[in-house]
Amino acid sequence: xxxxxxxxxxxxxxxxxxxxxxxxxxxxxxxxxxxxxxxxxxxxxxxxxxxxxxxxxxxxxxxxxxxxxxxxxxxxxxxxxxxxxxxxxxxxxxxxxxxxxxxxxxxxxxxxxxxxxxxxxxxxxxxxxxxxxxxxxxxxxxxxxxxxxxxxxxxxxxxxxxxxxxxxxxxxxxxxxxxxxxxxxxxxxxxxxxxxxxxxxxxxxxxxxxxxxxxxxxxxxxxxxxxxxxxxxxxxxxxxxxxxxxxxxxxxxx
Amino acid sequence: xxxxxxxxxxxxxxxxxxxxxxxxxxxxxxxxxxxxxxxxxxxxxxxxxxxxxxxxxxxxxxxxxxxxxxxxxxxxxxxxxxxxxxxxxxxxxxxxxxxxxxxxxxxxxxxxxxxxxxxxxxxxxxxxxxxxxxxxxxxxxxxxxxxxxxxxxxxxxxxxxxxxxxxxxxxxxxxxxxxxxxxxxxxxxxxxxxxxxxxxxxxxxxxxxxxxxxxxxxxxxxxxxxxxxxxxxxxxxxxxxxxxxxxxxxxxxx
Numbered sequence: 001x002x003x004x005x006x007x008x009x010x011x012x013x014x015x016x017x018x019x020x021x022x023x024x025x026x027x028x029x030x031x032x033x034x035x036x037x038x039x040x041x042x043x044x045x046x047x048x049x050x051x052x053x054x055x056x057x058x059x060x061x062x063x064x065x066x067x068x069x070x071x072x073x074x075x076x077x078x079x080x081x082x083x084x085x086x087x088x089x090x091x092x093x094x095x096x097x098x099x100x101x102x103x104x105x106x107x108x109x110x111x112x113x114x115x116x117x118x119x120x121x122x123x124x125x126x127x128x129x130x131x132x133x134x135x136x137x138x139x140x141x142x143x144x145x146x147x148x149x150x151x152x153x154x155x156x157x158x159x160x161x162x163x164x165x166x167x168x169x170x171x172x173x174x175x176x177x178x179x180x181x182x183x184x185x186x187x188x189x190x191x192x193x194x195x196x197x198x199x200x201x202x203x204x205x206x207x208x209x210x211x212x213x214x215x216x217x218x219x220x221x222x223x224x225x226x227x228x229x230x231x232x233x234x235x236x237x238x239x240x241x242x243x244x245x246x247x248x249x250x251x252x253x254x
Numbered sequence: 255x256x257x258x259x260x261x262x263x264x265x266x267x268x269x270x271x272x273x274x275x276x277x278x279x280x281x282x283x284x285x286x287x288x289x290x291x292x293x294x295x296x297x298x299x300x301x302x303x304x305x306x307x308x309x310x311x312x313x314x315x316x317x318x319x320x321x322x323x324x325x326x327x328x329x330x331x332x333x334x335x336x337x338x339x340x341x342x343x344x345x346x347x348x349x350x351x352x353x354x355x356x357x358x359x360x361x362x363x364x365x366x367x368x369x370x371x372x373x374x375x376x377x378x379x380x381x382x383x384x385x386x387x388x389x390x391x392x393x394x395x396x397x398x399x400x401x402x403x404x405x406x407x408x409x410x411x412x413x414x415x416x417x418x419x420x421x422x423x424x425x426x427x428x429x430x431x432x433x434x435x436x437x438x439x440x441x442x443x444x445x446x447x448x449x450x451x452x453x454x455x456x457x458x459x460x461x462x463x464x465x466x467x468x469x470x471x472x473x474x475x476x477x478x479x480x481x482x483x484x485x486x487x488x489x490x491x492x493x494x495x496x497x498x499x500x501x502x503x504x505x506x507x508x
Contacts, residue, residue: 073486101486102496142486191508229508232327232355232396238495242356245496249503254445254483 007041024061044147072143078198085208100138114210172224183218198251261295298401326397333359339462354392368464426478452505
Protein backbone atom coordinates (compact mmCIF):
# COMPACT_ATOMS: atom_id res chain seq x y z
CA UNK A 1 0.00 0.00 0.00
CA UNK A 2 1.28 3.46 -0.89
CA UNK A 3 2.43 5.42 2.18
CA UNK A 4 0.31 8.43 3.06
CA UNK A 5 1.59 11.66 4.63
CA UNK A 6 0.06 14.79 6.12
CA UNK A 7 1.04 17.82 4.03
CA UNK A 8 -1.03 20.79 5.21
CA UNK A 9 0.41 22.95 2.42
CA UNK A 10 -0.88 20.72 -0.40
CA UNK A 11 -3.46 22.65 -2.44
CA UNK A 12 -3.09 21.99 -6.18
CA UNK A 13 -1.51 19.50 -8.56
CA UNK A 14 1.88 20.56 -9.89
CA UNK A 15 2.88 22.53 -6.80
CA UNK A 16 5.82 21.71 -4.53
CA UNK A 17 5.34 21.46 -0.77
CA UNK A 18 7.53 20.61 2.20
CA UNK A 19 6.36 17.91 4.60
CA UNK A 20 6.15 18.94 8.28
CA UNK A 21 9.10 17.80 10.43
CA UNK A 22 7.53 14.68 11.92
CA UNK A 23 6.16 13.54 8.58
CA UNK A 24 9.55 14.08 6.93
CA UNK A 25 11.23 12.00 9.62
CA UNK A 26 8.65 9.25 9.21
CA UNK A 27 9.30 9.19 5.47
CA UNK A 28 13.10 9.14 5.65
CA UNK A 29 13.90 7.33 8.90
CA UNK A 30 11.06 4.88 9.38
CA UNK A 31 9.98 4.06 5.83
CA UNK A 32 13.45 4.86 4.35
CA UNK A 33 11.97 6.43 1.23
CA UNK A 34 14.02 8.81 -0.96
CA UNK A 35 13.79 10.99 -4.07
CA UNK A 36 11.54 9.49 -6.73
CA UNK A 37 9.32 7.56 -4.32
CA UNK A 38 5.58 7.58 -5.08
CA UNK A 39 3.51 8.55 -2.07
CA UNK A 40 0.14 10.08 -1.23
CA UNK A 41 -0.45 13.29 0.68
CA UNK A 42 -3.56 14.72 2.34
CA UNK A 43 -3.90 18.29 3.49
CA UNK A 44 -6.13 17.76 6.54
CA UNK A 45 -8.95 19.75 4.93
CA UNK A 46 -10.39 16.86 2.94
CA UNK A 47 -8.08 16.82 -0.08
CA UNK A 48 -5.82 13.97 -1.07
CA UNK A 49 -3.29 13.69 -3.90
CA UNK A 50 -0.77 11.38 -5.47
CA UNK A 51 2.72 12.82 -4.99
CA UNK A 52 6.37 12.11 -5.74
CA UNK A 53 9.27 12.78 -3.39
CA UNK A 54 11.56 15.35 -5.02
CA UNK A 55 14.22 15.73 -2.36
CA UNK A 56 14.66 13.90 0.93
CA UNK A 57 17.42 15.19 3.18
CA UNK A 58 18.08 15.85 6.85
CA UNK A 59 17.01 19.42 6.26
CA UNK A 60 13.57 18.32 5.07
CA UNK A 61 11.46 16.56 2.47
CA UNK A 62 10.01 18.26 -0.62
CA UNK A 63 7.29 16.59 -2.68
CA UNK A 64 5.62 17.42 -5.99
CA UNK A 65 1.83 17.20 -5.84
CA UNK A 66 0.25 14.98 -8.51
CA UNK A 67 -3.33 14.14 -9.37
CA UNK A 68 -6.12 14.66 -6.84
CA UNK A 69 -7.75 11.45 -5.68
CA UNK A 70 -10.74 10.38 -3.65
CA UNK A 71 -9.77 9.88 0.02
CA UNK A 72 -10.23 6.30 1.24
CA UNK A 73 -12.59 7.47 3.98
CA UNK A 74 -15.78 9.33 3.17
CA UNK A 75 -16.60 12.23 5.53
CA UNK A 76 -19.94 11.95 7.36
CA UNK A 77 -22.76 14.25 6.24
CA UNK A 78 -23.10 15.62 9.77
CA UNK A 79 -20.37 17.76 11.30
CA UNK A 80 -20.02 16.51 14.88
CA UNK A 81 -18.02 18.42 17.45
CA UNK A 82 -17.17 16.10 20.33
CA UNK A 83 -17.18 18.10 23.57
CA UNK A 84 -15.43 15.61 25.83
CA UNK A 85 -14.63 16.22 29.51
CA UNK A 86 -10.88 15.77 29.93
CA UNK A 87 -10.29 12.28 31.33
CA UNK A 88 -7.64 11.02 33.74
CA UNK A 89 -4.13 9.98 32.72
CA UNK A 90 -3.78 9.29 29.02
CA UNK A 91 -7.40 8.16 28.51
CA UNK A 92 -8.08 11.39 26.63
CA UNK A 93 -5.44 10.37 24.07
CA UNK A 94 -7.47 7.24 23.30
CA UNK A 95 -10.67 9.26 23.02
CA UNK A 96 -9.11 11.70 20.54
CA UNK A 97 -7.80 8.80 18.48
CA UNK A 98 -11.19 7.03 18.52
CA UNK A 99 -13.18 10.18 17.75
CA UNK A 100 -11.01 11.02 14.74
CA UNK A 101 -11.36 7.44 13.51
CA UNK A 102 -15.16 7.66 13.80
CA UNK A 103 -15.31 10.87 11.75
CA UNK A 104 -15.80 13.86 14.07
CA UNK A 105 -15.26 17.33 12.64
CA UNK A 106 -13.65 18.72 15.80
CA UNK A 107 -12.80 17.83 19.39
CA UNK A 108 -13.63 20.36 22.10
CA UNK A 109 -11.92 19.41 25.39
CA UNK A 110 -14.04 20.61 28.29
CA UNK A 111 -13.56 20.94 32.02
CA UNK A 112 -16.55 20.12 34.24
CA UNK A 113 -17.40 20.18 37.94
CA UNK A 114 -16.11 16.63 38.46
CA UNK A 115 -13.10 16.88 36.16
CA UNK A 116 -9.81 15.80 37.66
CA UNK A 117 -8.00 18.85 36.20
CA UNK A 118 -8.50 22.59 36.21
CA UNK A 119 -9.09 24.60 33.06
CA UNK A 120 -5.92 26.59 33.73
CA UNK A 121 -3.75 23.47 33.91
CA UNK A 122 -5.11 22.05 30.64
CA UNK A 123 -4.72 25.39 28.86
CA UNK A 124 -1.21 25.88 30.21
CA UNK A 125 0.08 22.39 29.42
CA UNK A 126 1.22 20.69 26.25
CA UNK A 127 -1.75 18.36 26.05
CA UNK A 128 -3.62 20.24 23.31
CA UNK A 129 -0.51 20.00 21.14
CA UNK A 130 -0.22 16.28 21.84
CA UNK A 131 -3.89 15.72 21.00
CA UNK A 132 -3.24 17.54 17.72
CA UNK A 133 -0.45 15.09 16.88
CA UNK A 134 -2.70 12.16 17.81
CA UNK A 135 -5.42 13.56 15.51
CA UNK A 136 -2.95 13.61 12.60
CA UNK A 137 -1.74 10.10 13.31
CA UNK A 138 -5.27 8.73 13.65
CA UNK A 139 -6.31 10.40 10.36
CA UNK A 140 -3.30 8.77 8.67
CA UNK A 141 -4.20 5.37 10.08
CA UNK A 142 -7.89 5.40 9.24
CA UNK A 143 -7.64 6.92 5.76
CA UNK A 144 -9.31 10.28 6.43
CA UNK A 145 -8.04 13.29 4.48
CA UNK A 146 -9.53 15.59 7.13
CA UNK A 147 -7.71 16.26 10.37
CA UNK A 148 -10.28 17.40 12.94
CA UNK A 149 -9.38 20.54 14.86
CA UNK A 150 -8.53 20.19 18.53
CA UNK A 151 -10.18 23.30 19.97
CA UNK A 152 -8.87 25.29 22.94
CA UNK A 153 -10.12 23.72 26.20
CA UNK A 154 -13.14 25.51 27.69
CA UNK A 155 -15.40 25.18 30.69
CA UNK A 156 -18.64 23.25 30.12
CA UNK A 157 -20.58 26.41 30.97
CA UNK A 158 -18.91 28.31 28.16
CA UNK A 159 -19.83 25.59 25.64
CA UNK A 160 -23.43 25.55 26.91
CA UNK A 161 -23.63 29.36 26.63
CA UNK A 162 -22.48 29.16 23.02
CA UNK A 163 -25.04 26.42 22.24
CA UNK A 164 -27.84 28.46 23.85
CA UNK A 165 -27.25 31.30 21.42
CA UNK A 166 -27.43 29.04 18.34
CA UNK A 167 -30.52 28.75 16.19
CA UNK A 168 -29.78 25.21 14.98
CA UNK A 169 -32.53 22.58 15.35
CA UNK A 170 -30.26 20.28 17.39
CA UNK A 171 -27.31 22.30 18.64
CA UNK A 172 -26.21 19.83 21.28
CA UNK A 173 -26.71 16.32 22.65
CA UNK A 174 -25.52 15.67 26.20
CA UNK A 175 -25.23 11.97 27.13
CA UNK A 176 -26.35 11.29 30.70
CA UNK A 177 -26.45 8.02 32.65
CA UNK A 178 -29.81 6.25 32.98
CA UNK A 179 -29.89 6.86 36.73
CA UNK A 180 -29.69 10.65 36.41
CA UNK A 181 -33.06 12.33 37.00
CA UNK A 182 -34.18 14.82 34.38
CA UNK A 183 -34.48 18.37 35.75
CA UNK A 184 -37.94 19.67 36.62
CA UNK A 185 -40.06 20.00 33.50
CA UNK A 186 -37.30 18.41 31.37
CA UNK A 187 -36.88 14.90 30.01
CA UNK A 188 -34.34 12.50 28.56
CA UNK A 189 -34.40 11.31 24.97
CA UNK A 190 -33.67 7.74 23.99
CA UNK A 191 -31.65 7.17 20.82
CA UNK A 192 -34.84 6.20 19.01
CA UNK A 193 -36.42 9.56 19.91
CA UNK A 194 -33.81 11.42 17.85
CA UNK A 195 -34.72 12.40 14.32
CA UNK A 196 -33.36 9.70 12.01
CA UNK A 197 -32.36 12.40 9.50
CA UNK A 198 -28.98 13.77 10.59
CA UNK A 199 -28.67 17.45 11.54
CA UNK A 200 -26.08 19.38 9.52
CA UNK A 201 -24.03 19.93 12.65
CA UNK A 202 -24.21 19.16 16.33
CA UNK A 203 -22.14 19.04 19.49
CA UNK A 204 -22.01 15.77 21.42
CA UNK A 205 -21.23 16.38 25.11
CA UNK A 206 -19.67 13.58 27.20
CA UNK A 207 -18.80 13.73 30.89
CA UNK A 208 -15.80 12.71 33.01
CA UNK A 209 -15.32 9.48 35.02
CA UNK A 210 -17.44 10.84 37.88
CA UNK A 211 -20.36 11.91 35.70
CA UNK A 212 -22.30 15.16 35.82
CA UNK A 213 -23.33 17.30 38.80
CA UNK A 214 -27.13 17.76 38.95
CA UNK A 215 -26.69 21.49 38.32
CA UNK A 216 -24.78 20.80 35.12
CA UNK A 217 -27.55 18.54 33.82
CA UNK A 218 -30.13 21.17 34.66
CA UNK A 219 -28.28 23.98 32.89
CA UNK A 220 -27.53 21.71 29.92
CA UNK A 221 -31.19 20.81 29.54
CA UNK A 222 -31.91 24.44 28.68
CA UNK A 223 -29.26 24.48 25.94
CA UNK A 224 -29.42 21.00 24.43
CA UNK A 225 -31.08 17.58 24.53
CA UNK A 226 -30.27 15.02 27.20
CA UNK A 227 -29.74 11.58 25.69
CA UNK A 228 -29.72 8.30 27.63
CA UNK A 229 -28.60 4.93 26.28
CA UNK A 230 -30.35 1.74 27.39
CA UNK A 231 -27.00 0.15 28.17
CA UNK A 232 -25.07 -1.08 31.18
CA UNK A 233 -22.86 1.50 32.88
CA UNK A 234 -20.30 2.41 30.23
CA UNK A 235 -16.71 3.36 30.99
CA UNK A 236 -16.06 7.07 30.47
CA UNK A 237 -13.23 6.34 28.05
CA UNK A 238 -15.49 4.10 25.93
CA UNK A 239 -18.36 6.59 25.73
CA UNK A 240 -17.01 8.54 22.73
CA UNK A 241 -16.77 5.43 20.56
CA UNK A 242 -20.18 4.17 21.71
CA UNK A 243 -22.01 7.52 21.46
CA UNK A 244 -20.56 8.38 18.05
CA UNK A 245 -21.25 4.90 16.65
CA UNK A 246 -24.81 4.93 18.00
CA UNK A 247 -25.54 8.41 16.58
CA UNK A 248 -24.00 7.70 13.17
CA UNK A 249 -26.00 4.46 13.01
CA UNK A 250 -29.19 6.28 13.97
CA UNK A 251 -28.53 8.86 11.24
CA UNK A 252 -27.76 6.26 8.57
CA UNK A 253 -24.14 7.40 8.28
CA UNK A 254 -22.62 4.04 9.13
CA UNK B 255 -22.91 2.64 46.61
CA UNK B 256 -23.25 -0.90 47.95
CA UNK B 257 -20.36 -3.14 46.87
CA UNK B 258 -21.26 -5.92 44.45
CA UNK B 259 -19.66 -9.37 44.35
CA UNK B 260 -19.74 -12.36 42.04
CA UNK B 261 -21.18 -15.36 43.88
CA UNK B 262 -21.84 -18.13 41.34
CA UNK B 263 -23.45 -20.26 44.03
CA UNK B 264 -26.19 -17.74 44.88
CA UNK B 265 -29.57 -19.24 43.97
CA UNK B 266 -32.24 -18.43 46.57
CA UNK B 267 -32.91 -16.00 49.42
CA UNK B 268 -32.05 -17.36 52.84
CA UNK B 269 -29.24 -19.63 51.64
CA UNK B 270 -25.58 -19.32 52.65
CA UNK B 271 -22.86 -19.22 50.01
CA UNK B 272 -19.08 -18.79 49.98
CA UNK B 273 -17.56 -16.12 47.75
CA UNK B 274 -14.89 -17.33 45.29
CA UNK B 275 -11.28 -16.68 46.39
CA UNK B 276 -10.67 -13.48 44.42
CA UNK B 277 -14.00 -12.00 45.44
CA UNK B 278 -13.35 -12.85 49.10
CA UNK B 279 -9.96 -11.12 48.93
CA UNK B 280 -11.51 -8.07 47.29
CA UNK B 281 -14.09 -7.89 50.09
CA UNK B 282 -11.67 -8.29 53.00
CA UNK B 283 -8.41 -6.78 51.77
CA UNK B 284 -9.42 -4.03 49.35
CA UNK B 285 -12.78 -2.90 50.72
CA UNK B 286 -11.98 -4.03 54.31
CA UNK B 287 -15.52 -5.22 54.95
CA UNK B 288 -16.33 -7.68 57.74
CA UNK B 289 -19.16 -9.65 59.32
CA UNK B 290 -22.45 -7.75 59.24
CA UNK B 291 -21.65 -5.69 56.13
CA UNK B 292 -24.50 -5.23 53.64
CA UNK B 293 -23.46 -6.14 50.11
CA UNK B 294 -24.99 -7.30 46.85
CA UNK B 295 -24.18 -10.50 45.01
CA UNK B 296 -24.90 -11.64 41.45
CA UNK B 297 -24.61 -15.20 40.26
CA UNK B 298 -23.46 -14.57 36.67
CA UNK B 299 -26.65 -16.13 35.28
CA UNK B 300 -28.74 -12.97 35.52
CA UNK B 301 -29.76 -13.03 39.19
CA UNK B 302 -28.85 -10.43 41.76
CA UNK B 303 -29.56 -10.31 45.51
CA UNK B 304 -29.03 -8.22 48.61
CA UNK B 305 -26.75 -10.09 51.00
CA UNK B 306 -25.09 -9.79 54.40
CA UNK B 307 -21.57 -10.94 55.24
CA UNK B 308 -21.80 -13.67 57.88
CA UNK B 309 -18.13 -14.51 58.36
CA UNK B 310 -15.04 -12.92 56.81
CA UNK B 311 -11.76 -14.68 57.55
CA UNK B 312 -8.54 -15.63 55.81
CA UNK B 313 -10.08 -19.00 55.11
CA UNK B 314 -12.96 -17.45 53.18
CA UNK B 315 -16.06 -15.28 53.19
CA UNK B 316 -19.58 -16.60 53.81
CA UNK B 317 -22.63 -14.52 53.00
CA UNK B 318 -26.35 -14.95 53.64
CA UNK B 319 -28.48 -14.28 50.54
CA UNK B 320 -31.27 -11.73 51.04
CA UNK B 321 -34.01 -10.43 48.76
CA UNK B 322 -33.72 -10.76 44.99
CA UNK B 323 -33.37 -7.43 43.20
CA UNK B 324 -33.43 -6.13 39.63
CA UNK B 325 -29.87 -5.97 38.21
CA UNK B 326 -28.75 -2.42 37.32
CA UNK B 327 -28.13 -3.46 33.72
CA UNK B 328 -30.89 -4.90 31.56
CA UNK B 329 -29.85 -7.80 29.31
CA UNK B 330 -30.35 -7.25 25.56
CA UNK B 331 -33.20 -9.10 23.88
CA UNK B 332 -30.77 -10.65 21.39
CA UNK B 333 -28.16 -13.18 22.49
CA UNK B 334 -24.98 -12.20 20.66
CA UNK B 335 -21.95 -14.46 20.58
CA UNK B 336 -18.89 -12.42 19.64
CA UNK B 337 -16.57 -14.59 17.55
CA UNK B 338 -13.43 -12.46 17.70
CA UNK B 339 -10.12 -13.35 16.07
CA UNK B 340 -7.48 -13.38 18.82
CA UNK B 341 -5.62 -10.05 18.63
CA UNK B 342 -1.99 -9.25 19.35
CA UNK B 343 -0.55 -8.56 22.82
CA UNK B 344 -3.22 -7.73 25.38
CA UNK B 345 -5.66 -6.16 22.90
CA UNK B 346 -7.92 -9.18 23.30
CA UNK B 347 -8.26 -8.34 27.01
CA UNK B 348 -9.72 -4.96 26.05
CA UNK B 349 -12.09 -6.56 23.56
CA UNK B 350 -13.40 -9.03 26.15
CA UNK B 351 -13.93 -6.18 28.63
CA UNK B 352 -15.72 -4.04 26.01
CA UNK B 353 -17.88 -6.88 24.71
CA UNK B 354 -19.06 -7.80 28.21
CA UNK B 355 -19.83 -4.14 28.90
CA UNK B 356 -21.89 -3.92 25.69
CA UNK B 357 -23.98 -6.96 26.62
CA UNK B 358 -22.78 -10.00 24.66
CA UNK B 359 -23.99 -13.43 25.75
CA UNK B 360 -20.68 -15.18 25.02
CA UNK B 361 -17.24 -14.60 23.56
CA UNK B 362 -15.86 -17.17 21.11
CA UNK B 363 -12.12 -16.61 20.53
CA UNK B 364 -11.23 -17.72 17.01
CA UNK B 365 -8.01 -18.29 15.11
CA UNK B 366 -7.95 -17.27 11.45
CA UNK B 367 -5.54 -17.44 8.51
CA UNK B 368 -3.95 -14.11 9.43
CA UNK B 369 -3.99 -14.56 13.21
CA UNK B 370 -0.72 -13.98 14.97
CA UNK B 371 -1.15 -17.11 17.09
CA UNK B 372 -1.87 -20.78 16.49
CA UNK B 373 -4.94 -22.51 17.80
CA UNK B 374 -2.75 -24.89 19.79
CA UNK B 375 -0.95 -22.06 21.59
CA UNK B 376 -4.20 -20.33 22.57
CA UNK B 377 -5.77 -23.59 23.75
CA UNK B 378 -2.63 -24.56 25.69
CA UNK B 379 -2.08 -21.20 27.41
CA UNK B 380 -3.72 -19.46 30.34
CA UNK B 381 -5.41 -16.80 28.25
CA UNK B 382 -8.90 -18.29 28.32
CA UNK B 383 -8.73 -18.30 32.12
CA UNK B 384 -7.58 -14.67 32.15
CA UNK B 385 -10.38 -13.66 29.77
CA UNK B 386 -12.80 -15.34 32.16
CA UNK B 387 -11.52 -13.21 35.05
CA UNK B 388 -11.80 -10.10 32.87
CA UNK B 389 -15.40 -11.02 32.02
CA UNK B 390 -16.25 -11.21 35.75
CA UNK B 391 -14.56 -7.90 36.48
CA UNK B 392 -16.24 -6.15 33.55
CA UNK B 393 -19.65 -7.48 34.62
CA UNK B 394 -19.01 -6.14 38.13
CA UNK B 395 -18.04 -2.73 36.77
CA UNK B 396 -20.91 -2.29 34.34
CA UNK B 397 -23.70 -3.60 36.57
CA UNK B 398 -24.54 -6.80 34.65
CA UNK B 399 -25.69 -9.79 36.65
CA UNK B 400 -24.75 -12.05 33.74
CA UNK B 401 -21.16 -13.13 33.17
CA UNK B 402 -20.80 -14.11 29.51
CA UNK B 403 -19.10 -17.44 28.88
CA UNK B 404 -15.64 -17.40 27.33
CA UNK B 405 -15.83 -20.37 24.97
CA UNK B 406 -12.94 -22.66 24.09
CA UNK B 407 -10.91 -21.15 21.21
CA UNK B 408 -11.73 -22.64 17.81
CA UNK B 409 -10.67 -22.23 14.21
CA UNK B 410 -12.84 -19.90 12.11
CA UNK B 411 -13.69 -22.84 9.86
CA UNK B 412 -15.14 -24.78 12.77
CA UNK B 413 -17.38 -21.82 13.74
CA UNK B 414 -18.50 -21.45 10.10
CA UNK B 415 -19.30 -25.16 9.91
CA UNK B 416 -21.46 -24.90 13.02
CA UNK B 417 -23.29 -21.84 11.63
CA UNK B 418 -23.94 -23.62 8.31
CA UNK B 419 -25.84 -26.35 10.08
CA UNK B 420 -28.12 -23.92 11.95
CA UNK B 421 -31.64 -23.16 10.83
CA UNK B 422 -31.76 -19.67 12.37
CA UNK B 423 -32.79 -16.77 10.10
CA UNK B 424 -29.55 -14.86 10.79
CA UNK B 425 -27.04 -17.30 12.25
CA UNK B 426 -23.99 -15.10 11.68
CA UNK B 427 -22.80 -11.65 10.65
CA UNK B 428 -19.19 -11.35 9.49
CA UNK B 429 -17.85 -7.78 9.37
CA UNK B 430 -15.62 -7.16 6.36
CA UNK B 431 -13.76 -4.02 5.30
CA UNK B 432 -15.31 -1.91 2.53
CA UNK B 433 -12.42 -2.70 0.16
CA UNK B 434 -13.02 -6.46 0.28
CA UNK B 435 -14.77 -7.76 -2.84
CA UNK B 436 -17.80 -9.98 -2.27
CA UNK B 437 -17.31 -13.50 -3.57
CA UNK B 438 -18.85 -14.45 -6.91
CA UNK B 439 -22.63 -14.34 -6.68
CA UNK B 440 -22.49 -12.96 -3.14
CA UNK B 441 -22.90 -9.45 -1.79
CA UNK B 442 -22.24 -7.30 1.25
CA UNK B 443 -24.98 -5.92 3.46
CA UNK B 444 -24.91 -2.40 4.84
CA UNK B 445 -26.15 -1.89 8.40
CA UNK B 446 -29.37 -0.44 7.01
CA UNK B 447 -30.00 -3.64 5.02
CA UNK B 448 -30.29 -5.67 8.22
CA UNK B 449 -33.74 -6.35 9.60
CA UNK B 450 -34.45 -3.70 12.24
CA UNK B 451 -36.14 -6.35 14.40
CA UNK B 452 -33.43 -8.17 16.33
CA UNK B 453 -32.92 -11.90 15.78
CA UNK B 454 -33.17 -14.03 18.92
CA UNK B 455 -29.54 -14.98 18.64
CA UNK B 456 -26.65 -14.41 16.30
CA UNK B 457 -22.88 -14.72 16.04
CA UNK B 458 -20.88 -11.59 15.16
CA UNK B 459 -17.57 -12.50 13.51
CA UNK B 460 -14.65 -10.03 13.63
CA UNK B 461 -11.22 -10.47 12.07
CA UNK B 462 -7.64 -9.93 13.23
CA UNK B 463 -5.39 -6.91 12.57
CA UNK B 464 -4.53 -8.16 9.09
CA UNK B 465 -8.13 -8.75 8.04
CA UNK B 466 -9.58 -11.76 6.24
CA UNK B 467 -8.09 -13.93 3.50
CA UNK B 468 -10.30 -13.95 0.36
CA UNK B 469 -10.97 -17.66 0.84
CA UNK B 470 -12.27 -17.03 4.35
CA UNK B 471 -14.70 -14.39 3.08
CA UNK B 472 -15.88 -16.75 0.37
CA UNK B 473 -16.49 -19.65 2.75
CA UNK B 474 -18.14 -17.32 5.28
CA UNK B 475 -20.54 -15.97 2.67
CA UNK B 476 -22.06 -19.43 2.39
CA UNK B 477 -22.65 -19.64 6.15
CA UNK B 478 -23.55 -16.08 7.15
CA UNK B 479 -24.07 -12.50 5.97
CA UNK B 480 -21.15 -10.21 5.16
CA UNK B 481 -21.65 -6.76 6.70
CA UNK B 482 -19.73 -3.64 5.73
CA UNK B 483 -19.74 -0.35 7.62
CA UNK B 484 -19.52 2.95 5.74
CA UNK B 485 -16.72 4.09 8.04
CA UNK B 486 -13.04 4.89 7.81
CA UNK B 487 -10.67 1.99 8.37
CA UNK B 488 -11.34 0.94 11.95
CA UNK B 489 -8.70 -0.45 14.29
CA UNK B 490 -9.14 -4.19 14.89
CA UNK B 491 -9.28 -3.64 18.65
CA UNK B 492 -12.07 -1.04 18.29
CA UNK B 493 -14.23 -3.17 15.98
CA UNK B 494 -16.02 -5.07 18.76
CA UNK B 495 -17.24 -1.90 20.45
CA UNK B 496 -18.23 -0.32 17.12
CA UNK B 497 -19.89 -3.41 15.61
CA UNK B 498 -21.84 -4.25 18.78
CA UNK B 499 -22.96 -0.64 19.29
CA UNK B 500 -24.02 -0.34 15.65
CA UNK B 501 -25.99 -3.60 15.73
CA UNK B 502 -27.69 -2.89 19.06
CA UNK B 503 -28.63 0.57 17.76
CA UNK B 504 -29.99 -0.92 14.54
CA UNK B 505 -32.04 -3.40 16.59
CA UNK B 506 -33.43 -0.77 18.95
CA UNK B 507 -31.61 -2.31 21.92
CA UNK B 508 -29.65 0.81 22.82
